[in-house]
Amino acid sequence: MSKDRLKSPDWYAQMARVVDAQGSPGFVEALFAALKLIAPCQAITVFLYPRKGLPSALFEKDEEGPWLPEGNIHKYLEGYYLLCPFYRACMDGIAPGCYRLSDVAPDHFKRSEYYLAFYQHAHLEDELNFIVPLDEHLTIAVALASTRRLDRQQVNDLKCVAPWVVATVRRQWSHLDVDAIGGRFESALGRQINAALNNFGSSLLTERECRIAQYLLRGHSTRSLAERLGISEDTVKTHRKNLYTKLDIAKQSELFSLFIDSLAQAQEGLSKDPLESYLRRR
Numbered sequence: 001m002s003k004d005r006l007k008s009p010d011w012y013a014q015m016a017r018v019v020d021a022q023g024s025p026g027f028v029e030a031l032f033a034a035l036k037l038i039a040p041c042q043a044i045t046v047f048l049y050p051r052k053g054l055p056s057a058l059f060e061k062d063e064e065g066p067w068l069p070e071g072n073i074h075k076y077l078e079g080y081y082l083l084c085p086f087y088r089a090c091m092d093g094i095a096p097g098c099y100r101l102s103d104v105a106p107d108h109f110k111r112s113e114y115y116l117a118f119y120q121h122a123h124l125e126d127e128l129n130f131i132v133p134l135d136e137h138l139t140i141a142v143a144l145a146s147t148r149r150l151d152r153q154q155v156n157d158l159k160c161v162a163p164w165v166v167a168t169v170r171r172q173w174s175h176l177d178v179d180a181i182g183g184r185f186e187s188a189l190g191r192q193i194n195a196a197l198n199n200f201g202s203s204l205l206t207e208r209e210c211r212i213a214q215y216l217l218r219g220h221s222t223r224s225l226a227e228r229l230g231i232s233e234d235t236v237k238t239h240r241k242n243l244y245t246k247l248d249i250a251k252q253s254e255l256f257s258l259f260i261d262s263l264a265q266a267q268e269g270l271s272k273d274p275l276e277s278y279l280r281r282r
Helices: 003-007 009-021 027-036 072-078 085-091 113-120 152-160 162-172 188-194 207-218 222-229 233-247 252-268 274-281
Strands: 043-050 056-062 097-100 126-133 138-146
Touching: 003 009, 003 152, 009 027, 009 162, 027 043, 027 056, 027 138, 027 162, 043 085, 056 072, 085 126, 085 138, 097 152, 097 162, 113 207, 113 252, 126 162, 138 162, 152 162, 207 222, 207 233, 207 252, 222 233, 233 252, 252 274
Parallel strands: none
Antiparallel strands: 043 056, 043 138, 097 126, 126 138
């Protein structure tokens, strides 16, 4: 879609439908229809990310097709979100706007087990999020997923309309009552799961090894780790070897599986380190 299309009668008509749908249950459907004029997307999900508590899906819509990832949203909300670059960006206070996965993901994210589980498995080639902070405690992310890699013009057009999208989304949920969302906010359970990644392996690993495990899970390369931690790449490799030995694993896929399996223990709130309870029961 060219920039001329953003001046077309079809685009203005779709914008009008979004405005008309403001405050109604049909708002996201209208927004999705408008954004699909710009870029071919097969799914839209609206996530609510509280700074304290657990994320929720305010809306989800997937077009039918063999690519459909069964249960992905459910798995995501169970704890996989801790490894999501978009969630991390929201928690870090990223500015409102439209961001492509490559804008926020670590350098080796596409080699991570999280990427394989949530993108490659679902045959997704691209994702963009419109990030909309409601206040200092709540952020909404409107996630668009596509089975095709979007071209540069399509991405530029989506970013071009971002101020309008951010404004309409913020207005739609400006009076959000956080106490009426369903109890996924500040709670002992929320604190346990949100702390699971930071505490993962803390009962067995050194503080430095824990941080390296967290960054590996998020998709950082050895070089990226070295730069972030201010150490040499050889030192990173030594720490990685040591933590693999302590956890009795041999590769990153096993580290990912260990983290995901131990999340259930975090949900039970059995210990500060979810891995400690998991290994005790295994």
